[in-house]
Amino acid sequence: MVYKSPNIIRWNFVLAIVITIFFTSKFSFAKQSKLMGLKMNMIDRCWRPNPEWRKHRQQLVTCSIGYAGKMTNNIGKGLTHYKVTNPNDDPINPQRGTLRYGASVIQGKVWITFKKDMDIKLMKPLLISSFTTIDGRGVNVHVADNACLMISKVTNIIIHNIRIHHCKAQTPGMVMGPNGKVIHLGQVDGDAIRLVTASKIWIDHNTLYDCEDGLLDVTRGSTNVTVSNNWFREQDKVMLLGHDDGYVRDINMKVTVVYNHFGPNCNQRMPRIRHGYAHVANNLYLGWMQYAIGGSMGPSLKSESNLFIAPKVGSKEVTWRKIGHTNGDKWEFHSVRDSFENGASFAVTKGSRVQKPNYNKEQIFQVADVKSVRFLTRSSGAIQCSKTSGC
Structure with missing residues (x-):
């Protein structure tokens, strides 16, 4: 024994x-x-339930939907993992460890994360290189109080989980370009994020508010863009799709706007569309002052299963169109399975077919019933992630 x-x-x-x-x-x-x-929307369900998401950050690239398609070009062979450790900014000679060094100087596939919470005041607009992911999960990152983000003549960009606000207009000057070389940049309006001749761009889970001009501009031939899970608030002009009435090239623009929360205190342009096409689905509209969705120059829009809650006073009409132009009456705005509260109404195009998004297999997604919109958008904006409770 x-x-x-x-x-x-x-x-x-x-x-x-x-x-x-x-x-x-x-x-x-x-x-x-x-x-x-x-209980999550389709994008969040792809990565957020994974308790070890920090070890598998690149899983995010398989989660995008809509016109951006899957962002798998941003990972794979040659990927550089870059961590921001320094909140300072030098627009001409960026120092290693700063956001600008990772976003503008390093070329090729770059996955940018942040060592800690930080407030970044950019001295000039941040010009982001192709195949760059800015991933703010796990920390609290603010880009605020001066210049903000510009995505110009590049492709395959992800902006994820950043707070961008109080952006200001910038005078012309020298700045590090997206090709790693110093260039001269002209006058820039005070937008949170501006796209110029950019393609395959995914803007997801950001909080944007209170900027001098707008929160998001998609201009000058930019296309294949998905805007998802963002919180837009406290802003006059929110989202512009299409450069100006004379820029006909924007007829090829295609943008998906899905799972976003608009409001409180948003006035107009959620979005405003020129020439191109937008699929706006499963978004929550918490009031507006002038209008929610508008357009000119023959834009096309499919509004699908959105929840429009009209303001208590003021305009109850969701839509607006610019009239007095040759193409003013050619707009196509269609509402499919939307829900309207507080007297909200939607002026649709009559007597014509509803344009489909015509997504390919990497872009397509199932639009949820409008009854789920409050639930699907409850985590819109930059989210807090902890090591114990996840995201």
């Missing part, structure tokens, strides 16, 4: 309890994550 001391028996018993608790808690967390995932 083998004798075991009471201490050995006691430690074996404690070890058994610890192992049981560990696996039970891990199982419970996995079960909880699965249940949580069932």
Whole structure:
């Protein structure tokens, strides 16, 4: 007979309890994550239930939907992992460790994360190189109080989980370009994010507000853009799709606007469209002052399963169109399964077919019932992620 001391028996018993608790808690967390995932929108359900998302950040590229398609070009062979450690900014000679060094100087595939919470005041607009991902998950990052982001003549960009606000107009000057070389940049309006001749761009889970001009401009031939899970608030002009009435090249523009939260205190342009096509689906509109969706120069829009909550006073009409132009009457605005509260109404184009988005297999997604919109947009904007409770 083998004798075991009471201490050995006691430690074996404690070890058994610890192992049981560990696996039970891990199982419970996995079960909880699965249940949580069932209640999320299609994009969030793709990555947020994973308790080890930090180890698998690049999983995000498979989660995009709409015209941006899957962002798999942003990962793979040659990917540079870059961590921002310094909130300072030098627009001409960026220092290693700053956001501008990672976004403008380094070329090729770059995945940018942040070491800690930080407030970044850009001295000049940040020109972002192709195949760059700015991933603010796990920290609280503000780009604010001066210049903001410009995505110009580039492709394959992800902007994720950043707070961008109080952006100001900029005078002409020298700045590091997206090709890693110093260039002269002209006058820039005070937009949070401006796209110029850019393609395959995904703007997801950002909080944008209170800028001098607008929050998001998609201009000068930019196309294949998805704007998702963002919180737009406290702004006059929110989102502009199409440069100006005379820029006919924007007829090829295609933008998906999905799972966003507009309001409170947004006035107009959610979005305003010129020439091109937008699929606006499963968004929450918490009031407006002038209008929610507008356009000119023959734009096309499919508004699908959005929740429009009209303001208590003022305009109840969702739409606006610029009249007095040759193409003013050629607009096509269609409302499909939208919901209207507080007397909201939607002036649709009559007697013509509803244009489909015509997504390919990498872009297509199922639009949810409008009854789910409040739930699907409850996490819109930059989200807080912790090591214990996830995102």
